[in-house]
Amino acid sequence: MNDIHISIKRKSYQDLPHASATIADLDLTLSAGEFVCLVGPSGCGKTTLLNIIAGIDKDYVGSITNTQHPAFNIGYVFQNPRLLPWCTVRKNIELVFPGVVNGQDIDDLLADMQLTQVQHEYPERLSLGMARRVAIIRAFAINPALLLMDEPFVSLDAATARQVRSLLLKLWQHRPHTVLLVTHDLRDAIALADKLIFLSANPMRVIAQIPVPIARADREDEALIEAFRQQLKSECSAFMTYL
Numbered sequence: 001m002n003d004i005h006i007s008i009k010r011k012s013y014q015d016l017p018h019a020s021a022t023i024a025d026l027d028l029t030l031s032a033g034e035f036v037c038l039v040g041p042s043g044c045g046k047t048t049l050l051n052i053i054a055g056i057d058k059d060y061v062g063s064i065t066n067t068q069h070p071a072f073n074i075g076y077v078f079q080n081p082r083l084l085p086w087c088t089v090r091k092n093i094e095l096v097f098p099g100v101v102n103g104q105d106i107d108d109l110l111a112d113m114q115l116t117q118v119q120h121e122y123p124e125r126l127s128l129g130m131a132r133r134v135a136i137i138r139a140f141a142i143n144p145a146l147l148l149m150d151e152p153f154v155s156l157d158a159a160t161a162r163q164v165r166s167l168l169l170k171l172w173q174h175r176p177h178t179v180l181l182v183t184h185d186l187r188d189a190i191a192l193a194d195k196l197i198f199l200s201a202n203p204m205r206v207i208a209q210i211p212v213p214i215a216r217a218d219r220e221d222e223a224l225i226e227a228f229r230q231q232l233k234s235e236c237s238a239f240m241t242y243l
């Protein structure tokens, strides 16, 4: 794995020269194996940034580079799980598997995400929390150099969101990948990230990069997470008004 450099000079949704930029002069480096969370106000351009990094949106000025592997593979967990409705949970995972399907690996992924019991169900029988967990497995199954996740806990009730977050963390600890995760929930970001990146709006720029000082072993400790959240709020709310 290598560092990934993201440099977006300008992204605008209109072709006009004077059109306002959604993203401007945004520079980020993701270190290999690092879990990074992007936090920013609603509508600031987070999904746009993920779409650019994933190669879905090519209409921008800038570059995404990984010096040693120019064509690196990317996993993307969209807000909508996008499972194939005519395939079972297991089949949805098998379909993305690179090369020969490794049954034991799928068994392990299903077990890590507590989905073994529903592996032969169709997506319509799953709760949103289960469907999100299948989508996360599919992204890990391709063993990507970079894993993008867009609000994987949004629209889940608090208990389910905590469960998915905790399972994701365990999965990532078993299978470390470079992750860039978008969330509007600072608690989720603190529980997961090595580094928090705070963004501004109009245009979107990086306004602060803050390492999370909580040991990995303590990331389920809600009191520690809340204490750091309060610290960030009191120290940074002047320039991060959305905290």
Ligand SMILES: Nc1ncnc2c1ncn2[C@@H]1O[C@H](COP(=O)(O)OP(=O)(O)OP(=O)(O)O)[C@@H](O)[C@H]1O
Pocket (backbone or CB within 6 Å): 013, 022, 040, 041, 042, 043, 044, 045, 046, 047, 048, 049, 184
């Ligand atoms: N296809 C599009 N055409 C024109 N404008 C767009 C398009 N997609 C997004 N936008 C605009 O670009 C801005 C950024 O949108 P984006 O969805 O990237 O923000 P976001 O930070 O992910 O939002 P949220 O937190 O609400 O999910 C918004 O003002 C949005 O209206």
